[in-house]
Amino acid sequence: MRVVLSSYGSRGDVEPLAALAVELRKLGAEVRVCAPEDEEFADRLAGVGVEMVPVRLSVRALVATAKPGSPEAMTERVTALAAAQYEAVAEAAEGADVVVATGLFPAVTGSRTAAEQLGLRYAYVTFFSGMLPSPHHPPYPLPGRPLPEGVTDNRILWDLDVENGNAVYGPGLAALRTRLGLPPVADVRPYAITARPLLAADTVLGPWQRPADLDVLPTDAWIVPDERPLPAALEEFLRAGEPPVYVGFGSMSMNGSGDTAQVAIEAVRAQGRRVLVSRGWADLGLIDGRDDCMAVGEANHQLLFRRVAAVVHHGGAGTTTTAARAGAPQVVVPQLVDQPYWAGRVAALGIGAAHDGPVPTYESLSAALATALAPETRARAQEVAATIRTDGAERTAKLLMEGFGEPA
Template sequence: MRVVLTSWGSRGDIEPLAALAVAVRARGAEAVVCAPPDEDFAALLERVGVPLVPLGPTVKSIVANPKPPTGQDAFKLAPALVAARFETLAAVATDGCDAVLATGLMPAGARDVAEKLGVPYVLACFHTLGLPSRHFRPGRRPGTPSSADETDYEVLWKQDAERVNELYGAAVNEGRAALGLPPVDNVRDHVFTARPWLAADPLLCPAEGMTELDLVQTGAWVLPDDRPLPEGLREFLDGGEPPVYVGFGSMASYAPAGVARAAVAAARAHGRRIVLGSGWAGLAAVDDGADCFVVGEVNQQALFRRAAAVVHHGGAGTTTTAARAGVPQVVVPLIADQPYWASRIAELGIGVAHAGPAPTAGSLTAALGTALAPGVRARAESVATAVRGDGASVAAGLLLDLAGRSGGADSRL
């Protein structure tokens, strides 16, 4: 049995697919990942022996610019990604395909290829914020904006679907026509399906009541990491009390200006050393102080367990990794689902939601003061025992069962 997994997005979108691919392989099936050809992602997948088929442009070429992408950029990228999915997924499927699972930035085009092949399709998400709901407004999306006076959620979500059609509709229906398929008039709901999967921990991201769709919650897809920490980092960690870790992952141009300087000052205000994760934002030491160590790509599962607190942007993957490590968090939300994760960490009592995306030395000092309190650490360690790590295995079983029940060649397992 062979399944195709696809995404276009940040590290937080690609690493869970690697975890799922490994879990699929552990069940005796084959998984191939179609994802952006960023060097970081290629190295990640190569490390776990999962084939990568390049899809679309690199993410870094879009986001790692002096300014964040604009709405105009989105209207160029959206149809290009749709065309890439039609072309790439169809080509990969010529070697056999029993199911297609898609995630990441609105994966329009993936379901259509699966439909043409006659195989199951699953949409997976890492949070519920983009799913239509009677309980909250849709997030911001390029296209014709809703009126600031509109308060009816049903109307707002209808307008959200219209914005998705503006971005993706023409390209999707052009691709469908080329495959001999009829057009669709609501791309968003077509991509989501009535039964998407939620690849998030039930404690960190409870699904009940968040959407009217029939969510299947598998738990977070966590890729085990047994890599040793670099020697220099181990020596730094062994040389004193646990440091504060600060990193903003793939945020690149979204990362707050001057955040490294503010973070170093805040850590020092509490007598703490600091580890800066350079990430795509290129965080760097602000002086030659021996109390600061800069790391690149590293085993965060191991590093976070040795930190006093973790300051980060609130991506789903980083939030889950820190929660599983039992370390207090300070979340500085910048875009998308990050404000949700910040509020959830605060609600659980395992960290602090920073007020706004532009931290100062003073605001980070205050936030760290709360996060470093003994009671928060104790609560974080308690919650860590309840955060599940088997989501990828659960999802792999469901996906292979779905493929087999639909006529996939399960006899090849």
Template structure:
């Protein structure tokens, strides 16, 4: 059985795909992965021994579109990845896409006549009467007088068509495929897969969608901490980790505010550099800066995790039993902030730019004794078999 996995997004989109690839190979499948050529993804796939087909520009140089014209140009660029995906999918029995790979990958699967699956890593993207749709552009809002979620999702679908339909259908026409009337349905399909932990990212089934909830796809990481990081961890009480992962546009002042607040709480500081290039604000020995690191090992040794609220970071911290402060920046991050608060395993900061006062209050909640106890209780219920479940389902799909 030959499988193509196609992803285009940040680490939160790529790492779960590598986890799925590893499980598929354990079941005897031949797997290759289309992914952006960012160094972190290249190294991740090399460690897993999975073939990489580089696609598109590195995600590290991409910015989110903020206007309708920019969104249309982005769709045209993403759809143009079609040729690479078609070539990679030749001879494959099934194609699964995640992130922004849908524009090219579904058309490629359709052209080749092979089964296609789209998987997402957050429930808030899926149509449901139990939740309102997300905004598609910064500053976008829905009419305040409209409160019915079904009506809001209809408006959301029209916006998808307005933003993406022209560029998508222009590309499909160029490769001999028929036009798409409903871009939202084209992207998410009628049977999307949801790769979230049932505790952290639950789903209530609805008549609108036949969602396959597999559980989160977690890639085991056995890398030991670097010697200097290990020495810092061993030199004192557990520090508070602060990092914003793949977010580049965070406030330039966020490192200073975070470090000062963590010190005010009497804690040492561990700064994750990330795409925002966060750095220490002085040379005091209570602060240590790390680059790309094994968070699975690290988060079990920290007092709390202050982060942006990506699905992967939220899940890793929850698995480790580490209390969290989520300072959401964009996309699905407000959803994960809300889940952390609702579960009582941390605090959701209101807005993307914390002040010293607002962050101090949120961190106080996270460092409270009862929050730590709740975080450890929830950690015991986080599942780790999602990638294995998805691998079996995907091979069954190919077999049918």
């Protein structure tokens, strides 16, 4: 059996596919992963022995240059992204049986189009429930399409989301399909996510509430064991004193990143803690030469988070799950899309604090850190850690091998 796993987005959109690919290969499947051409994705997939077919559109370059624009500019971006993903999937899918897609929505539509044209089974996966229609939560606003004020009925909002999705993504998808000689799609969202999507989120951290409009299949999170040792300099820093507070915001640009680093370091120091700053896409750095603070690049979070006092982060699904699994208290400073959801879940479970808004100040971050560093928060984080399942990718691989997916 041959499987194509397709994603376009940040590390958190690609890492779970590495986990699924590893489990599929254990069952004898041939697997290719379509992911952005950025070097970090190629390195990570190569590290677990998975073949990557690059999507010829750098996600870091896209994030750096994307700005709000006209509807015409949005259509151009959607068309380019859908076409790039389509081309990668079409290349990877020779002789394949099924395509599994996730990531930015235009890329998902490109993946579904390739599967349709090639006559392959298709499955959609998301890593948080807010991407899926439900009476229990509203959709998140699409670019240039804020949710109407005063409307609280989630079913009405999800019906509106279909209209908004057609307006934002429809013209770009139509342009791609016209070029391929395919008929238009009536509604983009149902086409992309199907009637039976997968939800690869931990059932304690990110549960799916029923009843709902879709036949959603929760699988628990897809986690690939990371066996990499920590860099020697980082090991030396960790052993030199009490566990530090980790501060990192992954693929978020954190506008005014210099201020973010200063605020974070000063707030952590005020709690009497050492600081470990992850550079990330915001290129955070140190603010002075004191030896209580260290800046790091890529590192094994599964190993590192077991050795820190708390994790301050943006609230991506992967980082939230990794910190929870490690039993590390969290401070989530949410920036966009799913991150406010994960911030709320961390607070609701009592395993950390949800920062109010995307821009931390010394006062606001200090208050959140006081909550996260409290003994009762660590005790609760350790309790929840024992409930996190690690077999989601294994169970999903078996489903795919048994024929899961919407037929072409």
